[in-house]
Amino acid sequence: MQTRTAVSEFLGTLLLVFFAVGAAVLCVEYIGTVGIALAFGFVLLALAYALGPISGCHLNPAVTLGMLTARRIDVRTAVTYWIAQFLGGIAGAALLFLLAKQVPGLKTSGKFGSNGYGSRSDVHINLGGAFLAEIVLTFLLVFVVLAVTHKVAVVGFDGLPIGISLAVIHLVGIPLTGTSVNPARSLGPALFAGGAALSQLWLFIVAPLVGGLLAALAHRLTHPSMRGGEATAEATAEV
Template sequence: MKNYLAEMFGTFVLVFIGCGSAVIAGGDVGFLGIAFAFGIAVLAMVYAIGPVSGCHINPAITVAMLLAGKINTKDAIGYIIFQIIGGILGAGVLYLIASGLVNYDIAINGLGQNGYGIGSPNGYDMQSAFIAEVVLTAIFLLVIFGVTHKDSNTKFAGIAIGLALTMIHIVGIPITGTSVNPARSIGPALFVQAEAISQLWLFIIAPILGGVLGALIWKIIKPVG
């Protein structure tokens, strides 16, 4: 249960800080600032809860670790459930704060939700969104597998993982707002509803497929021994 609660807290922080940077500070920091907010949130959580749960805070990562034999099925299910709960709580607290602004309207200002077509920040279509989410998640998983390998200097793993998520967001935000994490997408979508809910399937399936792809590629290229 400590592991599950750590995953819930870590996902809460990721959604609250990452999506919060978009909703509350987006006009001031822009896409680059939002990208760094997500990256720094993950970097901080790697060192805060990594010793407890491994800091997956992402169902796509948990599925990839399950395929790699680094977590059992029971714990994988528990991780994913509590990650989703954390994402919902993060979005909920963010909504409570954002709604305190007089001219805030969730239908107009959103909650940092992901989308394609009319839901895409720059109008990218469903195909572009799907490909981007699969590829970006696969890249993220390859970094995670690499920097946590026993032959790597794992003391710096959090920095590499945080910067990897930052670079992924720099490319992904204009396309979909960047998910690469179903729990990060589910939380805001449940509050925003409308297109965010109807498009949510993509931000569940594509990151999971990307995680699987990343695990398979790592299995081929990983160091022997």
């Protein structure tokens, strides 16, 4: 079962990066910011139903950290998910890079769907503003995931608010930082963009993890009915 969940997280993160970041890299002049935001939301929504019953469809180290803090998964599962997510993000970016190289005149260095602040932000947000934005944006995503899921898996209509929230997050976040809220999504494109994308990458790993942790702590206060021990037992049975 551990292998199935790891493969699910790897494949899901790969597809999220390839299609959603791909919308930004390949199609921005045709679909604009709104189209990119919807691409992220719709891809996550579809994957939530496809992979949610297997691994919970985290596809995001910040979500996994939130689940770990909420005691729905154990440390071993969290580490397995993190490894699969980062590898999936890199693989998805590599596949996207290969496709982008087949498009004459398309520039892949510098930006390539990566995140940034200062001169790399559409509104030139500073470092502190970018850090705050990523914390708050990630907080919303992880809080919604924890609130609408009772165990680990995404079932029923759970995927709908998760996908909608990610789309809204991107509508707000794209002009600010390009929207990370997902360290695995940020790592892959940054590796292929190089330069400043790599030097600023630390923020888009640290800030989303802080946001995910704060969301899990807030969820404990707003949804106290799920006891830690019960959640751990249910998560273990699910995984």
